[in-house]
Amino acid sequence: MMMNLLFVCGLCVFFGLALAQIVFVTKASAVVRRFSLWAMLLASILFLAFSLNIVLHNSTFSLNLYELTNDLRFSFLVDRLAAYFMLIISLVSGVACLYSLGYIEHNGTNTGKNFLVAMMSLFIISMLLIVASDNTFSFLFFWEIMSLTSFFMVLFEREKPDTRKSALFYFVMTQMSTVFLMFGFIAIHHATGSFDIGSVTGVSPFFKGAVFLSLFIGFGIKAGIMPFHKWLPYAHSASPSNISALMSGVMIKVAIYGLVRYLVFVLTPDRWWGVMVLIFGTFSAVLGVIYALKEHDIKKLLAYHSIENIGIIVIGIGLYLIFQSYGFTDLATLALIAALFHSLNHALFKSLLFLTTGSVINATGTRNIEKMGGLIKVMPYTGILFLIGAVSIAALPPFNGFVSELMIFQAFLQSFVIGNPFLKIILFLGLSLFALTSALAAACFVKAFGLIFLAAPRSEEARKAKEVSTSMIAAPAILAIGCLLLGVFSFQLFSSQGYTLPIPNLMVIGLVLIITLALVWLFMRLVGNKNSRKSETWGCGIISQNSKMEYTASGFSEPILTIFRPIYRTRKKSERNFNDAGKSIFKDGTAEIQTFKLFEERIYIPVANFVQKLSNIISNLHDVDLDTYILYSFIAVVILILAVGWLI
């Protein structure tokens, strides 16, 4: 009863606010928006309490909200897995609302801002209801609402041509995802005769494989698994930062929820699925971080890191499938928990990074990290919060990212138990690529933090930047504390839920770190020289160095770019004009380095061209008079009747 109340209250608040904001979209003022955001924050807390209760007590909750027909209904069933993802969604959403209190007033028109709040409200509730859905109809319905509202939010700065292009790209991709999901769901309905999300049994392996592929592509597009990832960098860099945090922190996790739900509970996986999922995950992880290293647009950099982290989560799911198919339940559980825990961790630290990045972009007015620098001195709180996010995503102990990556390492390292030598070789190769990913992520965040926050400012805007308002510090601070606590108390957390995992007790290790620090500090106080003085950076005797002499982001990632050149496929173009015929007196010239957009040029554009050609052919058929259309209809009806007769 209590749970019903929580659920319905939260629902009403979100829908009511969305409705109110849309009705008064031109009239509502900043005060109204503020009220709406506070109410959304409260509703998120209601859902947080609701889902926490289910996760901790391992209970279930069901509610039949509305029935269109017997088959098509909006009904919800929240079990532990669903509640866990609802926990992630409500936590990050609440924090994003808190952040928006300060953030949203900085940009845009009054109407635009009201519309954004309305869309945010619908977006959050649709994600919660997707996860809660107990049938594919309601799942797909809210999935579409999530896609549409997020599309409108990406369009927030619609006056920029770049934004419109990104939003359109995102829209097409997200519709593709829905189409593939619909294929899968209809196929499941065909097999079981109902829209309920329940296990599918007694179907042929071929049929099951087809359903799996369809769902994998559908969820893969939304999650940003390579090669379906291309919308992420576009959409994330175009949308406002609070929305990027929600999209990257939570929305792509909804796709992960779908993947886990269908792979673990609905379909009975075959062994090759695990191998395929693992390979896709590994490539997403490695290529995601490699592409992130070359980005200087901080939001695109973070978007590529989302692809990397989704890759890591998918690696966990792949390992689960492989171990499960060989019957190693302990290892399978470890891998699945690693994937799920990394989903939560990534939601926390990626939202933290996006929110603090939003503050930085607001303060400096640019997304290019080459134009930042020295911000830790003017924005100390934002800087330290970003650092905590960077340390967590780089998987350094004792933060949360470390724990989930350690679990995946453990699962990989123990894969020698599997009998099949070829699979073992694939797993060990996967392990080495996973290690590469993790090390490159550390390199990338040294670059990001170092270039944004350290050294001298590289532009006038960076020099004049100011620390942001309280709500824009408080919101990421909550996430930062979460990152630390989830890491330090991970062992206790899992044992309290009855899982004893082979992970170090980071509380003890954290304690040892602190004691060692105290001892070292004491020693240095007693023995070391305490005096210090200020001076100039040493520059081989050059007096008055300036920020132009600092190391740049391009310079920082240059060695890695050179080593991985076969992956980037850089093209160097140079044109030179000369004053004389003998080409000895140089007049002017241009030089540029382009990175080859492998996925766009080899996959997306060819597919788009094919579709274009096909639609050209079809559009030729359209250029006719009414009689011919009637003929078309007649032919269609005849084919339909024949087909039905043949099928029945």
Added chain:
Amino acid sequence: MSFIIYALLNTAFVMLISPLFVSLIKKVKAYTQGRQGPPLLQTYYMLLKLLKKERVYSDNTSLIMRITPYINIVCVLVASLCVPVVYIPAQIAGFGSIILFLYLLVFAKFFMALAGLDAGSTFGGMGSSREMTVSAVIEPVIIIVFAALGLLLKTTNLYDMFTTSLNSSLFINPSTLLISLSLFIILIVETARIPVDNPETHLELTMIHEAMILEYSGSDLAMMEMSHAVKQTILMAVFINILIPWGLTSAPNALTVSISAVTFIIKGMVLAVAVGFFESMFAKSRLFRLPNLFMLAFFFSFSTILFELLK
């Protein structure tokens, strides 16, 4: 309680002998060049001298520059608990976990690279960039080496690995010999030695590690130097404990602990001499030639895995 005794004993021992190995390598290199070289206690004198000097900070620096020496030494010292040299203690809180050990070292490296960028000097930035590149490219090799060891010794915990290798005669195992080559390359890379990095140059375009700590001075520099020395010792200890574990004990009493300490000093000195000779035989190689060296190490360790799998 017993773990606290172990922690104090092991840490004190490691800190005490680390500078010795640093000086010994320098001494060997000097001999091969026909010089006398510094006295064996030179590194101790240098650390004491640095402790008494004031620190100089650049105007550009922030708090990162100030906290990094502490973070470095703390991470390296806690990582040293994962590598027992006086005796192998009982398992506690997962301290021997390989991943924990490696990531504590990455933690130190992460902040050192940030500190390199902090002063806004080109040298520091160059050092950080190269250090992170090299460490990223060597990481798959390190993991595969430990995966191979895990496959060989059937455990992913350093304490258990050392115990197993202590109780068996792994030295004559061909797989161990293959792994030892990779482990040696890792030791060279992670301690910033020729042919990867040149520990003796200052302000050359070849340097990596020295460039990052160029802005450090006084007692901060003492901490950075000490943590580098300790890191070298514990990486040497991983090599020694797996390949030539004789003398190490898992049943501590006054006698066995002192035997294991003394044997470790002897083995460590032999290894340090070997490192010194190795360094003298090679020239610093180009940065972009390094992946070839790492591929070699990767090949050795991966062939160990193949060998073990097909056996």
